Amino acid sequence: MTQIRKSKSKILNVYNSSSNCSNNHCDKYNHHSCGCSKANSHNHSNSCECSKDFSNINNNYYTKEFILKGLNCTNCANKIERNIRKLDGITNSSLNFSTSRLKVEFEKKLESTIYEIINKIVTNLEPDVDVIDTSIVLNNDHSTKEFTLKGLNCTNCANKIERNIKNLDGVINSSLNFSTSKLKVEFEKKLESTIYETITKIVTNLEPDVKVIDTISNLNKSNSYNNKKNKNNINTLPIKMILTLAFMGLGFLFKKESFGFIPFLIGYFIISFSIMKKSIKNIIKGEIFDENFLMVIATLAAISVAEYPEAIMVMLLYQVGEYFQGRAVESSRKSISDLMDIRPDYANLKSNNKIKKVSPNKVSVGDIIIVKPGEKVPLDGIVIEGNSSVDTKALTGESIPKEVSKNTSITSGFINIDGLLTIRVTKTFGESAVSKILDLVQNATSKKAKTELRITKFAKYYTPIVVLIAVLLTIIPPIFIPSQTFNTWLIRGATFLVVSCPCALVISIPMSYFAGLGASSKSGVLVKGGNYLEALNNVGTLVFDKTGTLTKGNFKVDKIVSSNDFNKDDFLKYVAHVESFSTHPIAVSIVSEFNGTINKDLIKNYKEIRGKGVEALVDGKLVSSGNLKFLRDKGITVAESDAFGTVIYTAIDNKYIGFISIKDEIKEDSKKAILGFKKLDINNIVMLTGDRKITAVNVSKELSISNYKYGLLPNEKVSEVENLIKNKGNKSLVFVGDGINDAPVLARADVGIAMGGVGSDAAIEAADVVIMNDAPSKIINAIKIAKKTKRIANENIFMSILVKLIIMVLALFGLAPMWLAIFGDVGVSIIAVFNAMRILKIN
Structure with missing residues (x-):
């Protein structure tokens, strides 16, 4: 399988947006080398999402987005993308034909000339296309x-x-x-x-x-x-049908009269006028081969050989079929939209002790809102008063309510069940979780699956080819077969035209994938495009980060071992003080274990060595705390501990004093997930962690994962995934991490899945699929939905093509009336759309 190409720009954008971190001691490169990647556990302010050092990438590379206005040729789009990607200094380019947006990642040296370079390439290939720099547009x-x-x-x-x-x-x-x-x-x-x-x-x-x-x-x-x-846009079809059938009856009544054809023609023009009008407009605009043109030509052919009833019935059945097809499409849209019915209609804004109902767009950060029982939470915020249970099912797929109380973070889209909540808003509506999720769901169809792209391309060439066959079918037999008449083959050719419309394919296949995306959202899994849904249908390798993905990421001190020079309380005091500036979850767990008060006046000359540890003068003593390599690099003799979990070694005045082991619990859901993957015949399951061998061994044994790597820094995880990609064959490689810390690997995999998406902007931005809670087993649901989507899409393709081929063969031998060809068009479309809706029934 060809790898799904993803631009690194999305990673850069996340890091750039997080550059306002005010915490100088933020653990940017896994300072204890524990493998932890739980960005949400770092206890930063809302403005800080950073958890790694990507400064080299940010300094050396830039990302720009351009709009190619007037780009209507998919082949030219592919050429533009290829030519730009080949340029020296361009690290990546990605052109989304659906939105005409081109993203380019390039070296800093091209910053002043990138627009001219892009414009030159585009103009050479497509002179009529305008290149618009969105960064300039945004400033205007x-x-x-x-x-x-x-x-x-x-x-x-x-x-x-x-x-x-x-x-x-x-x-x-x-x-x-x-x-x-x-x-x-x-x-x-x-x-x-x-x-x-x-x-x-x-x-x-x-x-x-x-x-x-x-x-x-x-x-x-x-x-x-x-x-x-x-006001006047009522359904006029019943009136047209009654008038048409009335004139058709008059036509049969006066059929033997010289003027008998006139009622037939009047009836035909009543039912076909709107279709003829559309066809003429489209022809003027250069759009010839559409369903309106095909119906008009086919029925006029029937009229030319005096088959008036046939022409009228074709138009009548086509209009009725189009009406029911439209109803079917609207019904399916509503069914899918109802799955993600999380958009709030209003917010109860509290101001000067008065409550006013306003649009969520009108609420600012810091405002106070009231959420009554039964109402949706309209914006992200912090509960400042009240207790309640909230229904999170629309976002997470979980049926069990969540309890919220004072100082609890709450996410837009939740439904308040039984208590009155007063909330201080922390994000505007445009930045809220519900807004971003809705945007993802609505825009997911722009990233089309290969099946959708193939059908679109197929339809582009299919209709003109069938029209040509119909013309040849009308002309050639009467010329070369003496016994055959032109009128006979004209009707057969017209039947070919009617059945040639590829509506069933063009409508039902996108609807199938859209239904799949909706079903995934319903189960608490956001899939960002049909291409990723299709890739999940063919998973061969699943790669998991450990901390925060398979384990809870909730660190707790398990063991404290100190030398005879210090008792445990004094030892913990020094370690807690030196770790107190760090927001790393391991540091937080050590500080939490210390019952005393941290006196930061005792701490001098604090220094953090990324990926290794921290060091400072604490009450005049040099305290060094970190991983084994950190102390050994300082020339301190340390015996490696065999304690389970992550071990933090500490030296005071360059003399080893002892260690603290930190334990992380395995998620209850992880074992269920691994067993479920194996039942789906996904046996190549890999665990990558920055933690020590003993921890990796214990976790892998408990979860029955035989393939694992330990002691890895983030860049080494990328290398491991690269090696796995080389040997994955035609299957997809999926990497599962827990957000922004795993961004490089999420981007490199065929499908990157982030855990714990609710409230995590970074996870939503970095991944292709977002699990809206911390349950790895949700991936099983996503894979099942992907397989069901693919199966139903294939059923629709097979059914549509088979029915059309059968009718074409019958028409060739004069056994298919034109009304049967109508069934081959709109009738099959309706069946295919309803078949696609079966995806919504999640077992």
């Missing part, structure tokens, strides 16, 4: 809006809408997600007052029955405009 006046296109059930029309909006003057970028009907538009500020009307006009021209709703700001102007526009 621009806006972003999101619209819902209610009733959009045509994938081809969705692509046309997206292209037309993207090419508007003043529009920087547009992205239309067909599965969610969400349209995101970035535009210059000057278009703020007209953007809604402009988009509505484009949508109405292409799809008159689609409603445009402003879902970001919910402006009254937009809603009133929509209401006016859609």
Whole structure:
């Protein structure tokens, strides 16, 4: 399997965003070399997420994002990406064709020339494409809006809408997600007052029955405009059907009369007018091969040979089929959207002892909000008053309520069950967990699975080829077979045209993957794209970090051993003082074990040696505390302890005094997870840890993991994963860590899975899949959903192609009426969409 390529830029962005860490003693490179990577345990302020030293990367490399406005050719996009990646000084490039966004990671020396370099490559390949530097755009006046296109059930029309909006003057970028009907538009500020009307006009021209709703700001102007526009937007299909059937009846009544064809034609134009109108508009715009064109040509062919009833019934059945197909798509969208119904509608803002119901967007950091029983928590914050149970199922998939009380952190999207909570807001709505999760879910479909990309490419060439076959089928037999008439083969060719529309594939396959993403979210697993869901279908190697992933990451002092020169209490006092400046969880556990008061006035000349330990003068004595290598490098004789857990060795005035062993518990869920993976025939399970051999051996024995590596620094974990990738064959390699500390390995793996996603911005940013609690067994659910998604997608492909081929063969021999071809198009589409919805039924 070709490795899923991921840009290192996402790692850099996380680290850059965390550069405001004010703690000088932050453990940036695993200072005890214990293998701990629990960023959330570092007890930093909310502004600090850092847990490793990536300063070399930050100093030597830059990341920029460009928008390639007007890029409509997938082949050209691939060439652009390849050419940029080959350039000297470019470390990586990633071009998302769906959003027209190009991310480039480059060496510092190219900073002043990178735009010119990118622009030259793009212009050489695609002269009409504009390259926009988003960093410049962000500094200027621009806006972003999101619209819902209610009733959009045509994938081809969705692509046309997206292209037309993207090419508007003043529009920087547009992205239309067909599965969610969400349209995101970035535009210059000057278009703020007209953007809604402009988009509505484009949508109405292409799809008159689609409603445009402003879902970001919910402006009254937009809603009133929509209401006016859609007052008369009732379903006219029943009226058309009644009139058409009435004129069709008149046609049969006067069939023998010279004017008998006129009622048939009137009935045909009543039912087909809207389709003919769309087809003519699209032809004018250069869009020929769509379903409207195929239906018009096929039915006009039938009329030309006086098969009036056939032409009318084809159009009638097509319109009815399209209506039910649209209902099926809308129903499936609603089913998936309901799975992630976590967006809060309002917040109860407390101000001057009064409570006012406001939009969550209007609440600022530091404001006080009230959450009543039964309400959703609208923003992330800290509980300052009250006790309650909260339902976390929508985010974590867990059915057991969580207890919250004063000073407890609480996450947006939770549902308050039984108590009144007063919360101080710590993040704006745009930065809240619920907002980021919704954004991930809605944008996940932009990262398409290979199956989706293949179907899109297949559809692009399939329809013109079938049209050509239909033309040849109409012309060649009457010429070379004397007994055959042109009229006979014209009808057969028209049937070919009707059945050629690839709607069943183009709609149902993306819906299958979107349903898979929704089902994963329901079970508490966020998958950031169909490509990662597809990769989870073919897992061959699972690599686990130990601390915080297989173990709880909750460190507790297990044993204190000191020499005769110091009793245990005095020994612990010195170690606690020297460790008191560190926020590393091991240091915190040692300080917590010390019952006395830390007098920081006694501490002088504090120094931290990353990856090894800490040193300082404590009450005039030089105290050195860290791993075995740290003390031995100082020339201190130390005998290695065989104590279980992480061992911190301490010397005072360069004389070894003793050690403290720290124990970490294995998660109850870890053993269940390992057994579950083996039942799924994933037997190559590897554990990587920075901890000592004795700890690694004990954990691996308890979890039945035979393949493990210990004593690894973060960069060595990357090397180990590189070696595993070389031998993984065509299977996926999945790395499971617990957030930002494992970012380099998460990025290198085919699929990077981060644990403990709720409240962890770093984990959500760094990984491809986020487990919304700390349970490794959730990965089993994700793999099962991935397999089910792939199976159902393949079923839809097989069913759609098989039915079409059968009807084509029957049409070839004159055994398939045109109405049967309609079933091969919209009928199969409806069946395929409902089949895709079976993914939502998680066993």
